[in-house]
Structure formats: structure tokens, C-alpha cells
Amino acid sequence: MESLVINGGIPLFGEVEVSGSKNATLPIMAAALLTDEPCVISNVPDLSDVNFMGRILTTLGAHVEREGDMIRIHARNPRGIGDYNLVRKMRGSVCILGPLLARLKSARVSMPGGCVIGTRPINLHLKGMKALGADVSIEGGYICASTRRLRGTELFLGGRSGPTVLGTANVMMAATLAEGETVIDSAACEPEIIDLANFLNKMGARIEGAGSPTIRIKGVESLHGAEYSVIPDRIEAITYAIAAAGTGGEVTLKNLRPEHITAVIDKMREAGVSMERNNGALTIRRTGELSPVDVTTLPYAGFPTDVQAQMMVLMTLAPGISIITERIFESRFMHVNELARLGADISQEGPSAIVKGGLPLSGAEVMASDLRASAALVIAGLVASGSTKVNRIYHIDRGYERLDKKLQKIGARIKRVQENNRSD
Ligand code: EPU
Numbered sequence: 001m002e003s004l005v006i007n008g009g010i011p012l013f014g015e016v017e018v019s020g021s022k023n024a025t026l027p028i029m030a031a032a033l034l035t036d037e038p039c040v041i042s043n044v045p046d047l048s049d050v051n052f053m054g055r056i057l058t059t060l061g062a063h064v065e066r067e068g069d070m071i072r073i074h075a076r077n078p079r080g081i082g083d084y085n086l087v088r089k090m091r092g093s094v095c096i097l098g099p100l101l102a103r104l105k106s107a108r109v110s111m112p113g114g115c116v117i118g119t120r121p122i123n124l125h126l127k128g129m130k131a132l133g134a135d136v137s138i139e140g141g142y143i144c145a146s147t148r149r150l151r152g153t154e155l156f157l158g159g160r161s162g163p164t165v166l167g168t169a170n171v172m173m174a175a176t177l178a179e180g181e182t183v184i185d186s187a188a189c190e191p192e193i194i195d196l197a198n199f200l201n202k203m204g205a206r207i208e209g210a211g212s213p214t215i216r217i218k219g220v221e222s223l224h225g226a227e228y229s230v231i232p233d234r235i236e237a238i239t240y241a242i243a244a245a246g247t248g249g250e251v252t253l254k255n256l257r258p259e260h261i262t263a264v265i266d267k268m269r270e271a272g273v274s275m276e277r278n279n280g281a282l283t284i285r286r287t288g289e290l291s292p293v294d295v296t297t298l299p300y301a302g303f304p305t306d307v308q309a310q311m312m313v314l315m316t317l318a319p320g321i322s323i324i325t326e327r328i329f330e331s332r333f334m335h336v337n338e339l340a341r342l343g344a345d346i347s348q349e350g351p352s353a354i355v356k357g358g359l360p361l362s363g364a365e366v367m368a369s370d371l372r373a374s375a376a377l378v379i380a381g382l383v384a385s386g387s388t389k390v391n392r393i394y395h396i397d398r399g400y401e402r403l404d405k406k407l408q409k410i411g412a413r414i415k416r417v418q419e420n421n422r423s424d
Helices: 024-032 046-059 089-104 123-131 165-175 191-202 234-247 262-270 307-314 335-341 372-381 395-399 403-409
Strands: 003-009 014-018 040-042 063-067 072-074 106-110 136-140 142-146 155-158 182-184 206-208 213-218 227-229 250-254 274-278 281-285 322-323 345-347 354-357 366-367 385-393 414-417
Touching: 003 403, 014 403, 024 046, 024 089, 024 191, 024 234, 040 262, 046 063, 046 089, 046 262, 089 123, 089 142, 089 165, 123 136, 123 155, 123 165, 155 414, 165 182, 165 191, 165 307, 191 206, 191 227, 227 234, 227 395, 234 250, 234 262, 234 281, 234 307, 234 372, 262 274, 262 307, 307 322, 307 335, 307 345, 307 354, 307 372, 322 372, 335 345, 335 366, 335 372, 366 372, 372 385, 372 395, 372 403, 372 414, 403 414
Parallel strands: 014 250, 040 227, 155 182, 366 385
Antiparallel strands: 003 385, 003 414, 040 072, 063 072, 106 142, 136 142, 182 213, 206 213, 250 281, 274 281, 322 354, 345 354
8 A cells, every 4th residue: 555755844836737527527427328329528537436437337338448538438238237346435336326227227236335424325316216217126235226217207306414416416317318307306506417417418418407406307318429528626626725725835726617616715715815716727825824714514505525624624724713514424524533643633523623723733644534534634744844644545546636746746745655564
């Protein structure tokens, strides 16, 4: 296994090119299963999760080729079985269910299982497939869904924590080939859902309202191949923005959509960070002291859960008390104990973390627990004095394209090393 070793305390300066969005790419790749024609997707980030989705599609019988930032997927004759050994390893792979069911009228996809950030049920995905007229059962750890023909319907897809992103994606994909019109109420409004709908419409689907809580899908007989470029990764962009602010530097992010991150821009300004928008670029600058702010994670357009951990690191630097409340995933606080190793004072009260900011952070050896927690630990290492070693960085490679290289380019002293002494 590999680790990252960071010598912190150095302000970051320069430009970062934001990569394509992981969470837009994964369902778009799955959507290519809906047609027997080739699809070409560009601005695809080079990430292990994306490669993994490619492997899953290959085992389903699709032909997947990658060249640079482009992936060509041709699912001429797919089979409908999503294997346990693959699907259980990546939650995002559950979004093969909708396309397989729509295309083949029957799908057998392994239950994705829980994960370190929470229980992550799939009841809403199943509710959606049943509402579209599928018979759904769980047998031997597999979701078995079948139908003679999916039928359009009106359904409410809100759950205990609000809408579901991949659930909306799954139902939307299945409904493209259903007979008649489907109306999804309480749909997820994330930009990744709009991106998927745009791709599906390019394939010949008839979807309206994506990006709002009500999505209308008029079913069509078949979809065709399409070319599409995915949106920039808003979570990657924010991660670099927080790293820049944390180290007290000045960084310009290129190739991003600032309108996708307004909740974070607003919070960072409230904390005393200058966030200057200039067409498709964003310059982050911090010269003065940070102010504490309270943050509550919410579905889009609220503050994203995927940057809660990174924001917590920023708040450890702001003298005073910040309260960070997690409303999407109940156990997404694995980074709290690791940040304590660097000297942060954070206590957890139910869904909230109380951060007493302003104490100096000093480098230590820490362990990455999940993708975004790992990014937070890297930021903490960049702002802490001395050396920080972040172990188990395979989590980072799942969702950040060449993170160490991009950080080196803006002046970070960070290097990838083989993890020799096990810390678990
Ligand atoms: N939920 C249910 N039932 C369901 C599905 C979800 O109760 O059937 C609950 C979840 O337990 C959670 C809430 O609904 O409390 C929202 O979960 P959602 O379904 O929206 O999450 P997801 O679609 O599985 C995607 C991203 C996550 C991101 C969340 C929330 C991908 C591949 N994953 O997951 O990204 O945190 O939306 O925005 O798109 C990450 O990139 O690090 C990551 C975890």
C-alpha cells in the first residue's frame, strides 16, 4: 500500500485544472448499457472508481476502451448479472440496476452493502423499480428484478434524509425505456443528475425538469449511441479551494462551474476567504485570520456532505467555535479522531462536531478511512507544521485524479511512498 508524506506549513500558489466529475461519470457510464450502439464519453477522470466501473461493464459483456480522457463503451449484447465480488466494492455500481432492467427486462445485481460513512440503504432504488412495474426480490444477497415491460408512473422518491442521488439516477434511467410518462417527485437536484439527464437526452431520451425536484420522463422505444463530455468535479474543486484557504495562499481553479458550488463559496466568504469568480475560473485567496462558521450538510443546493470533512479542517484554523452538522450520512465523522492526532480539538455531539479552532496543528501519522476523509487529512497535513504521513491512500485514488501531482504543481511538498510500517 502507498502513503502520502507531506511537509506542511507552506502556502499554495498557482493554478489547478479541475478534472471531470467522478460522480457524474459513474452513472453516465452505466447509462451506456441502455443502447446497443457505442457511446463516447469525454472529460472522464483517471480514477480507480472509474476504472472499476469499466471492469463491471466489461464483465456484463460491454466493450470498454479508454484513450486519454475519453471512454468508449459499446454494450451490444450485455448480460444482466452484476457480480457480488465487484458490486459490493463500490456503492456507485448499484446504478447498473436501472439500465439493465430497462434494456433486458431482468437484472440480478448484488446488494452493494454498507460502508464506513453510514448504512446506505437502497430501499428507494427498489421502491422506484417496483413503481415502474418490476417484480423485485432479494435472493441470496442479490437484487432480482424482472418485468414484462416497465410502465411509466408517478412516484415520490424522498427518503429519511431527503432525496437520493443514485436512486434518482437509477429510476430516471429505467424510466427512459418505460411505456408512457414517469414523474419523479422529490428527485435529487444535484448537477450530476442534470448531467446524466443531458446525456440520456442526447441518446434520444425525453427527460424534462432534471435539476428540479420534479423530473418528467416520457418513455421511448429505444436509445441510440451518443458523445458527451462530463461536467467538472465540484467536490475536487472545493477540496483545492479549501487547501488554498487553509495554507493562506492564492490558487486559481480552472475548468470548473462556480455555479455548482455557491453554497461553499458563500460559507468560505463568511469565514473570511476571498473567492473571486471570473467566468469559468475561481481565485481563492486568504490573507487574514479565519472566522468560525457553522455548517450543516444538506442535499443540493445546500452545503455538500462530500466536503464536510475538508471544511472541518478549515474550521480547526479559525479561532473560536464552529459547529458542523452532518444531515446526510450518520457516521461520516471518521476523520475526527485522526484530526485529533494533529492537535485539533473536536468533539462529537450526535450529528454535530464541535470544533474549537485556533490551536496549532502539528504533523503526525494518520490513516485514511474513506475518500473525503482522506482528502481532509491531506489538507490537514498541508496546513500542519512538520511532517504528516497519510496511510491507505488508495481511498484518495478512487476520487482524486493525480492529487499529489496537482498539489506539487502549486508548491506543496508532498510525495507518494510505499507504506512500510503497518498501522492497523
Ligand atoms: N438513502 C435511503 N435510501 C436509499 C438511498 C439513500 O434512505 O435507497 C439515504 C442515504 O442513506 C443517505 C441519503 O439518502 O442518508 C442520501 O444518499 P444518496 O442516495 O443521495 O447517496 P448516493 O446516491 O448513494 C451519492 C454520491 C456520494 C454522495 C451522496 C450524497 C455517487 C457515486 N455517490 O451517493 O458521494 O455523498 O450522493 O450527495 O454519486 C463521494 O463521492 O465521496 C460520495 C460518497
